[in-house]
Amino acid sequence: MTCANCVNSVEGILKKLPGVKGAVVALATSLGEVEYVPSAISKDEIVQAIEDAGFEAAFLQSSEQDKVLLGLTGLHTERDVEVLNDILKKLDGLRQFGVNIVLSEVEIVFDPEAVGLRSIVDTIEMASNGRFKADVQNPYTRGASNDAQEASKMLNLLRSSLFLSIPVFFIRMVCPSIPFLSTLLSMHCGPFLMGDLLKWILVSIVQFVVGKRFYVAAYRAVRHGSTNMDVLVVLGTTASYAYSVCALLYGAFTGFHPPVYFETSAMIITFVLLGKYLEVLAKGKTSDAIKKLVELVPSTAILVLKDKEGKHVGEREIDARLVQPGDVLKVLPGSKVPADGVVVWGTSHVNESMITGESAPIPKEVSSVVIGGTINLHGILHIQATKVGSGTVLSQIISLVETAQMSKAPIQKFADYVASIFVPIVITLSIVTFSAWFLCGWLGAYPNSWVAENSNCFVFSLMFAISVVVIACPCALGLATPTAVMVATGIGANHGVLVKGGDALERAQNVKYVVFDKTGTLTQGKAVVTAAKVFSGMDLGDFLTLVASAEASSEHPLAKAVLDYAFHFHFFGKLPSSKDGIEQQKDKVLSQWLLEAEDFSAVPGKGVQCSINGKHVLVGNRSLMTENGVTIPPEAETFLIDLESNAKTGILVAYDGDFVGLMGITDPLKREAAVVVEGLKKLGVHPVMLTGDNWRTAQAVAKEVGIEDVRAEVMPAGKADVVRALQKDGSTVAMVGDGINDSPALAAADVGMAIGGGTDIAIEAADYVLVRNNLEDVITAIDLSRKTFSRIRWNYFFAMAYNVVAIPIAAGALFPFTGLQMPPWLAGACMAFSSVSVVCSSLLLRRYRKPRLTTVLQITVE
Incomplete structure (x- = not known):
C-alpha cells in the first residue's frame, strides 16, 4: 500500500466479501484487522482476495485465545505429516488442527481447560521420539520479519535499478563531453545509434523487470475501479519510454535521429524506489514502541518442579510462552519476570518502570503481585503464574497500542477524500498541461527558442505533462495522520499513558473541562478511620464489630477501612509482627469474629443495610439515616460537622431504628493533586471535582487542591448527567475516574481517562488508561494529544503545500519568467522524498518529553 486510496481499496474489497463483518486497514503499519464468520469464509480466502487486488498479504494472528x-x-515429507496427525488425534483437548508442510507449521485449536500449551508441545516432541521440535510462533516476530523482507526487497530492486540507470545517466549526461566516447556512441549499429541502442536495452530492463511491480499494482487497482500512486508512476514512465521508442524507430527508418529520453523513465523508477525504501525504513521507526514492549517478554522461564506433596524436586528451563497458570517459576536477580503472578517465596525489589513509568524500584515479598516483563533487581523470587499469554498486563498494553494504531482519527477522513479524487485530478491536469503548451506552440504563442535543438513542440509539451504526473504525491497526505498517531501512541505507552485510538487523541487536544472523581482519583484510595465515637450505651468494641459485620460484604473502599480498623482494635498486640503472619491470622479469625449479616444490600451513593441478630442495621451517610427515619442527636451532628470541615467523611450507624454512633474516615490526597490542578489551569483547562460525598467534606477537599467548581452528593447515575451538562455548550469534557460507579461518566465524557488502579469496567469504558496511579499523566495525555495534532497539522501543511507548489512548477508556470524547466526525473525525485519528509516529520514526536511535576507550572498554551 502506498497511499490512503490503497487503504480505501483494500477496505472496500474486504467489506464486500461474504462473511466479513468489518475491516480496518492501517497505512502506517501495513496491517489490517478483519472481523469475519469462520463458517462463511476462511482466512486463506481473505488473504487471497487481497492478493487478487494487487497487494501482498499474509495472516499474522487470530484473536481466539485458544488458537495457537x-x-x-523435522516436518519434511508426507510421512512426517501422517506421523504428526496420528500424534495430534490421540491428544485430549484438541478441537481441531491443520498442518502446513510448506511453512512447517501446525495451527491448533484447543480447550485450555482440558490441556495446556506446554503439554501439547511436550506430547508432540516425546511421542515422536525427538523427530519433531515444536515452538510457539510469535506473531510480532513474524510481522517484523515481513517488514524486514519488504525492506530487503525494496533495497534489491533499488540496487538493480541503480546498476542499470547509472550507465544510462552517464551515456546521456557525461559521455557527450568526452570526444572518444561521444564518437563511439554516435556510431551506427544497424539502423540505430550505438548510444540510443544501449539506453534502450538497459532502460527496458528497468521499465519492465524492475518496474514490473508498478505495472501489476496499477493494473489491479484500475481493474478494481481505483487509482493510486502506482498508476501515476506507470503513466509517467510509460509515456517517456513510449515516446523514446517511437523516436528511436523514427530515426531508424528516416535517418533523422531526434533526441530520446530513456533516462527519464529509468531515473523516475530509481528515485521512486529510493523514496519507497527510505519510507519503509522510516515507517519501521514509528513502530519502535511496540517492538520495545515485545522485547520485554523474556524468551525463557525457570519452572520449579514439585512432587505430589509439594516438595521442590528440581527445575526446568522452558520457553516463556509455554508457562501455564498455576506454574511456580524461579526468577533470578537481574532477570525478567516471565508472567504475571504472585510471590510465594523470597523478597526483592522489582523495576516496573518499563510498564508503569514508576522510576523507583518496588519492594516485593510474599503475596506481592508482580507483572510479566519487569526486572527482578536483587534476591531470588518464586512466583506463581496467575495470567499468561494474552492475559498478562504487558500483552494487554501491546494489544491496546496496536488497536490504537489501527484506528483512524476523524481528521483522516480529509485525507481519504482527497486521495479518492487526487489521481484523476492529476491526470486531468497533466492532459491540460500538455494541451496548453502544445496548442500555444502550434499557434506560435511562444518563441521557438524555448524549444531545445533537435526537439519539437510535441516533445517540449510532453515533458511538462510527464513532470506533472510524476511530481504529484498522494502518499504524503495518506501518511500525515497515521504515522503521527502511531508514534504518539507508542510514546504514550512508554510514559504509562495508553491511548485507545486516533479519535481519542483528536478529542483530547480540545479538552475544556477535566472532571475528577474524588475517591481514588484525587485521593489515594486508601481510606483510614481516624475517629470512632458511640452515642448510646453500646460498648465501643461491640459497636465496631457491628459496623464491620455490616460492611464485610461491601466492595466500597470505605468498607475495607472500617474492617481494618475494627480488626486491629480487637487484635492489636495479639498477632505476629510480620505482614504475612497478620494476613494469615486475619483470614482465620474473620469468620469467627464477625456477626452473621442477612439481607445485605448496598444503597448506591448512600451506604449499606442488612439484618444482624434479627434487627435492622444501617451504615452510611445522612441521606440513608433520614430516609429510614433515624434521628441524629445534636451532639453527634456537631461532631459530624467538625469531621466534615476537616475533609473527613462521616459514617453514621443505626441499630434497630436508633442512632448508635459514627466513624470519621479520611482518604489522604495524592501528593501531586494540587500541582496538577494548577497545571491544568495553565493549560487553559477548567478542573471540576465530582463526588458522592457531602458538600462540607467535598468543599474542604476541593479547597485543598485548588478546585473551585465542585459537584457534591452526586449519585453514581448522576455523574454522567453532570458530564452531559458540561457538554451542552459544545465543550469537550474529560472524565478521570477509577471505579465501577465512574464507568457511566467515563463513557459519557468525550475523553474518558481510567486511572491505573481502576477496575476492569472503568478501563473498558475509558479512552485513555493511565497505567500509573499518578495524576501527572492527565496532563501528559492532554499535552501529548496537543503536540501530536500540532504535528499532524504541520504534516498536512507540508503535504498540501508540496502539491500546490510543485504541480504548477512541474507544469511550467515559471518557465516563461525563468527559462527553467523541471525535468521529469527531478520531478520523480521530489515526489519520492515528499512522503519521506512527512514520515520524518512524524518521527520528530519521538523527541517528546512529558511535563514534569516540578516544571508543570511553566506549561504555556499553544
Whole structure:
C-alpha cells in the first residue's frame, strides 16, 4: 500500500466479501484487522482476495485465545505429516488442527481447560521420539520479519535499478563531453545509434523487470475501479519510454535521429524506489514502541518442579510462552519476570518502570503481585503464574497500542477524500498541461527558442505533462495522520499513558473541562478511620464489630477501612509482627469474629443495610439515616460537622431504628493533586471535582487542591448527567475516574481517562488508561494529544503545500519568467522524498518529553 486510496481499496474489497463483518486497514503499519464468520469464509480466502487486488498479504494472528500456531522442525515429507496427525488425534483437548508442510507449521485449536500449551508441545516432541521440535510462533516476530523482507526487497530492486540507470545517466549526461566516447556512441549499429541502442536495452530492463511491480499494482487497482500512486508512476514512465521508442524507430527508418529520453523513465523508477525504501525504513521507526514492549517478554522461564506433596524436586528451563497458570517459576536477580503472578517465596525489589513509568524500584515479598516483563533487581523470587499469554498486563498494553494504531482519527477522513479524487485530478491536469503548451506552440504563442535543438513542440509539451504526473504525491497526505498517531501512541505507552485510538487523541487536544472523581482519583484510595465515637450505651468494641459485620460484604473502599480498623482494635498486640503472619491470622479469625449479616444490600451513593441478630442495621451517610427515619442527636451532628470541615467523611450507624454512633474516615490526597490542578489551569483547562460525598467534606477537599467548581452528593447515575451538562455548550469534557460507579461518566465524557488502579469496567469504558496511579499523566495525555495534532497539522501543511507548489512548477508556470524547466526525473525525485519528509516529520514526536511535576507550572498554551 502506498497511499490512503490503497487503504480505501483494500477496505472496500474486504467489506464486500461474504462473511466479513468489518475491516480496518492501517497505512502506517501495513496491517489490517478483519472481523469475519469462520463458517462463511476462511482466512486463506481473505488473504487471497487481497492478493487478487494487487497487494501482498499474509495472516499474522487470530484473536481466539485458544488458537495457537506452532513451528515444527523435522516436518519434511508426507510421512512426517501422517506421523504428526496420528500424534495430534490421540491428544485430549484438541478441537481441531491443520498442518502446513510448506511453512512447517501446525495451527491448533484447543480447550485450555482440558490441556495446556506446554503439554501439547511436550506430547508432540516425546511421542515422536525427538523427530519433531515444536515452538510457539510469535506473531510480532513474524510481522517484523515481513517488514524486514519488504525492506530487503525494496533495497534489491533499488540496487538493480541503480546498476542499470547509472550507465544510462552517464551515456546521456557525461559521455557527450568526452570526444572518444561521444564518437563511439554516435556510431551506427544497424539502423540505430550505438548510444540510443544501449539506453534502450538497459532502460527496458528497468521499465519492465524492475518496474514490473508498478505495472501489476496499477493494473489491479484500475481493474478494481481505483487509482493510486502506482498508476501515476506507470503513466509517467510509460509515456517517456513510449515516446523514446517511437523516436528511436523514427530515426531508424528516416535517418533523422531526434533526441530520446530513456533516462527519464529509468531515473523516475530509481528515485521512486529510493523514496519507497527510505519510507519503509522510516515507517519501521514509528513502530519502535511496540517492538520495545515485545522485547520485554523474556524468551525463557525457570519452572520449579514439585512432587505430589509439594516438595521442590528440581527445575526446568522452558520457553516463556509455554508457562501455564498455576506454574511456580524461579526468577533470578537481574532477570525478567516471565508472567504475571504472585510471590510465594523470597523478597526483592522489582523495576516496573518499563510498564508503569514508576522510576523507583518496588519492594516485593510474599503475596506481592508482580507483572510479566519487569526486572527482578536483587534476591531470588518464586512466583506463581496467575495470567499468561494474552492475559498478562504487558500483552494487554501491546494489544491496546496496536488497536490504537489501527484506528483512524476523524481528521483522516480529509485525507481519504482527497486521495479518492487526487489521481484523476492529476491526470486531468497533466492532459491540460500538455494541451496548453502544445496548442500555444502550434499557434506560435511562444518563441521557438524555448524549444531545445533537435526537439519539437510535441516533445517540449510532453515533458511538462510527464513532470506533472510524476511530481504529484498522494502518499504524503495518506501518511500525515497515521504515522503521527502511531508514534504518539507508542510514546504514550512508554510514559504509562495508553491511548485507545486516533479519535481519542483528536478529542483530547480540545479538552475544556477535566472532571475528577474524588475517591481514588484525587485521593489515594486508601481510606483510614481516624475517629470512632458511640452515642448510646453500646460498648465501643461491640459497636465496631457491628459496623464491620455490616460492611464485610461491601466492595466500597470505605468498607475495607472500617474492617481494618475494627480488626486491629480487637487484635492489636495479639498477632505476629510480620505482614504475612497478620494476613494469615486475619483470614482465620474473620469468620469467627464477625456477626452473621442477612439481607445485605448496598444503597448506591448512600451506604449499606442488612439484618444482624434479627434487627435492622444501617451504615452510611445522612441521606440513608433520614430516609429510614433515624434521628441524629445534636451532639453527634456537631461532631459530624467538625469531621466534615476537616475533609473527613462521616459514617453514621443505626441499630434497630436508633442512632448508635459514627466513624470519621479520611482518604489522604495524592501528593501531586494540587500541582496538577494548577497545571491544568495553565493549560487553559477548567478542573471540576465530582463526588458522592457531602458538600462540607467535598468543599474542604476541593479547597485543598485548588478546585473551585465542585459537584457534591452526586449519585453514581448522576455523574454522567453532570458530564452531559458540561457538554451542552459544545465543550469537550474529560472524565478521570477509577471505579465501577465512574464507568457511566467515563463513557459519557468525550475523553474518558481510567486511572491505573481502576477496575476492569472503568478501563473498558475509558479512552485513555493511565497505567500509573499518578495524576501527572492527565496532563501528559492532554499535552501529548496537543503536540501530536500540532504535528499532524504541520504534516498536512507540508503535504498540501508540496502539491500546490510543485504541480504548477512541474507544469511550467515559471518557465516563461525563468527559462527553467523541471525535468521529469527531478520531478520523480521530489515526489519520492515528499512522503519521506512527512514520515520524518512524524518521527520528530519521538523527541517528546512529558511535563514534569516540578516544571508543570511553566506549561504555556499553544
